[in-house]
Amino acid sequence: MFLSITDLFVNYGKLEVLKGVSMEIEEGEISLLLGANGSGKSTLLKTITGLNRPISGSIRFQETKINGMASYDILRLGIAHILEGRKIFPLMTVLENLELGAYSRKNKREIARDIEAMCERFPILGQKRKEQSGNLSGGEQQTLVIALALMTKAKLLLMDEPSQGLSPLLVNEIANTITGLNRDGLSIVLVEHNLRLGLSIADKVYVLENGKIAFEANSTDLSGVEYAQKIYLGG
Amino acid sequence: MLQIGNGLIIGSIYALVALGINVIWSIADVPDFSQGSIFVVSAYIGYFTVTWVKLPFVLALLAGMCVGSLMAFTFERFLYRRWRGAGRVQLLCAIALFFLWSNVVNALWTAKAKIFPAYLKGSLLGFSYMRLVVVAVAVILFVLVYIFIMKTKIGKAIRAASQESEAAQVLGININTVNSVVFMLGGALSGAAGVLVSPLYAIFPTMGDLPLLKALVVVILGGFGTVGGVLICGLGLGVLEALGAGYLSSAYQHGYAFIILIVVLTFLPKGLFGKM
Numbered sequence: 305m306f307l308s309i310t311d312l313f314v315n316y317g318k319l320e321v322l323k324g325v326s327m328e329i330e331e332g333e334i335s336l337l338l339g340a341n342g343s344g345k346s347t348l349l350k351t352i353t354g355l356n357r358p359i360s361g362s363i364r365f366q367e368t369k370i371n372g373m374a375s376y377d378i379l380r381l382g383i384a385h386i387l388e389g390r391k392i393f394p395l396m397t398v399l400e401n402l403e404l405g406a407y408s409r410k411n412k413r414e415i416a417r418d419i420e421a422m423c424e425r426f427p428i429l430g431q432k433r434k435e436q437s438g439n440l441s442g443g444e445q446q447t448l449v450i451a452l453a454l455m456t457k458a459k460l461l462l463m464d465e466p467s468q469g470l471s472p473l474l475v476n477e478i479a480n481t482i483t484g485l486n487r488d489g490l491s492i493v494l495v496e497h498n499l500r501l502g503l504s505i506a507d508k509v510y511v512l513e514n515g516k517i518a519f520e521a522n523s524t525d526l527s528g529v530e531y532a533q534k535i536y537l538g539g
Numbered sequence: 540m541l542q543i544g545n546g547l548i549i550g551s552i553y554a555l556v557a558l559g560i561n562v563i564w565s566i567a568d569v570p571d572f573s574q575g576s577i578f579v580v581s582a583y584i585g586y587f588t589v590t591w592v593k594l595p596f597v598l599a600l601l602a603g604m605c606v607g608s609l610m611a612f613t614f615e616r617f618l619y620r621r622w623r624g625a626g627r628v629q630l631l632c633a634i635a636l637f638f639l640w641s642n643v644v645n646a647l648w649t650a651k652a653k654i655f656p657a658y659l660k661g662s663l664l665g666f667s668y669m670r671l672v673v674v675a676v677a678v679i680l681f682v683l684v685y686i687f688i689m690k691t692k693i694g695k696a697i698r699a700a701s702q703e704s705e706a707a708q709v710l711g712i713n714i715n716t717v718n719s720v721v722f723m724l725g726g727a728l729s730g731a732a733g734v735l736v737s738p739l740y741a742i743f744p745t746m747g748d749l750p751l752l753k754a755l756v757v758v759i760l761g762g763f764g765t766v767g768g769v770l771i772c773g774l775g776l777g778v779l780e781a782l783g784a785g786y787l788s789s790a791y792q793h794g795y796a797f798i799i800l801i802v803v804l805t806f807l808p809k810g811l812f813g814k815m
Contacts, residue, residue, distance in 0.1 A: 353709050375708040384709065391706035393699045404699050407692075408711030456710065 305364070306331040306491060307352070307383075307460060312361035312371075314344070314351050321347045323515030324361070329460075334482065334492045336502040336523065339512035345495045346388055348512065349462045352493075353385040354378045365460070379408055384458035388465045388495075390445045392452070394438025398429055401437050401448055405455025415455075422451045443474040450481060460491045467498045479505055541665060542785040543778055548670050548739075550777020551677030555732035556754035557761070558684060558769045559611075559725025565701035565763055566721045569629040573614050575751030576640030577607040577726050578733040582742050583648055585734035586655050596658040600676070600734045607730020608723040615722035620715070637751075644744040652741035673735045678770075680731060684724065685766045693720055749793060756796045760803055762810020772811060 307329040314322040321344040329335050339345050350356045352363055354375040363371040370378050393401050402422060406415040423430030426447050437448055446466060453461055467475045475498060483505050486492055496502035503523050511519040556574055563571045581603035588599035614636060622628040659668040688694040699707040700717045708714050753776060761772040776796055784792040
């Protein structure tokens, strides 16, 4: 199994956030993780990449147990994480940001080539490579965040709310980017409040409720959509 | 002229301690008061290197920097790291370390002031060479730190971690290494400041108190800004203090820093060079 989570318990201080999450993520798929505010979606992603420590349970990535590992070791195994809220390094240039994306890689020639490739794939980054990234627009920053994650050469990408605060036009662009990356072979776990965006590109849907996976289905399965709508709209 | 010169000399001491505190604060989120203790211990180490071991001043400076670096590394590794994320506990640790070491130094070497032997004779434009060395070494250290932070891989990791710690971690930056490095850097700078200032004044257990307070003022004035911002604020504070002492009243010499702090923060809450 690609990513396998078994009976995961995570607390924030005394608050129990995840209470026995189990899920299996397949290679090559886009998995959409839904849930109401505060249901623990971000916590789950952060626990996968080692930013949170679970109380109990296990996380395995390609048969390697990764819970308890440091974030930098988890990244080396091939899991990248785009945090909620467009976390770039605002006081550094676009180029320096991209270099940081390759922080754990050694081959300088390959890194330079990948930076060029990234600037071709996302021309706006190429044009603004010398600018301080804090001055970029919201959409440009989101593009940079994605490029940063791609510079890590990960096999699995966790994305937390990539469409947050973007205009509908940019949301479409992000959706196209995500499907493009997936077509190139990247597996993706997507946390997304924009149901339409999420469902339009996901292969599988998981719903997190009361600290557990309450529901999982293929995104073509209409009952999944209904369930998700019920969670969001309370209907 | 004399006042400005003297201000620049004491200002470079403030700036050195402030630079270390600034970098540590931006990464570990704690005002590391123990830098004041490191300042004192390093001054004594420098003193003993010159008087007991009979080594030249340059080696005393290096010894002070090494000891400072080692002390800061130890404090981070075994105390601050344990309480990472618990800001109040870390703050208490910082205060506890400061008072603990103040007493340790007092017990080890008594409160009686020691006089550091002069290592250079002669003067230029009314300033002794030893005073000029303080400014020169401070400027060299600032340039080195600037190159280290801006150009090296670990320097970039430090900048990244200070801007977005979690994002830096998921990109493969080892936050423990970054913490160790910034504390060692801070310790080395405070150590250098302690040894540099020793030949100009006496050495005594509380000699670090005022430089520590002034350095904290510099950091806050600078608004956790850049390396250059800390240098300008440090030197500026030294000069204003010296001018205040010379032309207004020397009785309030150590109060001017805080008046300036209050005035600046009233109108510029982010400090003079604040970006964060």
